[in-house]
Amino acid sequence: MIEVKNIRKGFGDVEVLKGFSTTFKPGQTNLIIGQSGSGKTVFLKTMLGLHKPDSGQIIYNGNAYSDLNEEQQRDLREQIGMVFQGSALFDSMTVEENIAFPLKMFTKMKKKERIARANEVIQRVNLENANHKLPSEISGGMQKRVAIARAIVNNPKYLFCDEPNSGLDPNTATVIDNLIREITIEYDITTIINTHDMNSVMEIGDHIVYLQKGHLAWEGTRHEIFKTDNKDVTNFVYSSNLFKMVREAQNAK
Ligand SMILES: Nc1ncnc2c1ncn2[C@@H]1O[C@H](COP(=O)(O)OP(=O)(O)OP(=O)(O)O)[C@@H](O)[C@H]1O
Secondary structure (H helix, E strand, O other), X not given: OEEEEEEEEEEOOEEEEEEEEEEEOOOEEEEEEEOOOOOHHHHHHHHOOOXXXXXXXXXXXXXEHHHOOHHXXXXXXXXXXXXXXXXXXXXXXXXXXXXXHHHXXXXXXXXXXXXXXXXXXHHHOOOHHHOOOOHHHOOHHHHHHHHHHHHHOOOOOEEEEEOOOOOOOHHHHHXXXXXXXXXXXXXXXXXXXXXXXXXXXXXXXOEEEEEEOOEEEEEEOHHHHOOOOOHHHHHHHOOOHHHHHHHHHHHHO
């Protein structure tokens, strides 16, 4: 669980995160949505300890990040998996080597053990036939699976995903979304996803946080978001023509 308590973060005179609180629970996919510039990335980076908040706290399973010493921060970092926007795989390493890499970094496992563990995860994300291929030899969707496998290989308690399905076709994006949700539930991970994708909201939004100009303007589930009368949220949700058409079709019934 990650508790956010009255978090504030600014740069110079500009306050980007304007003091809000929320809780991200394990075993559910938590989505952060909002207009471009609303502060999603700054929020993600502040939770990860990459930005120091001006005030407020980020509490990981009862432990405030600001109270952790360097060693404890390093321990916490080992419990965090990251899926980056462009997958961020190492081009010269095979799928298997990419996935085993965090084990080399963070554990004392021997090479044989690392490869064995990597292959367990490879099976979990259905990449069995790709373990000796290079990232350039597999599709974008498969690269995302590799990124997810690498993020979970060290059994993280927390998983952060930055736009995990950018650049994927809608079908593959849905498959990736559902894979992240299945893994979240299966391993009881606290998963936080930064996304622009309304399909993701519909498919896997167990808990959605809507940021607006640095405020937490709304939070709720994927079922609630389509019923809310919060004008800003509805404007955001229905900014896509597809969703507008869905709403008109529903109203016409
Ligand atoms: N290191 C920084 N220094 C100064 N200003 C910053 C810094 N990082 C972000 N900002 C500002 O904070 C605001 C929020 O940026 P952020 O990247 O969090 O938005 P976002 O919601 O993630 O947008 P997008 O959806 O386009 O990625 C922007 O006005 C941005 O210019």
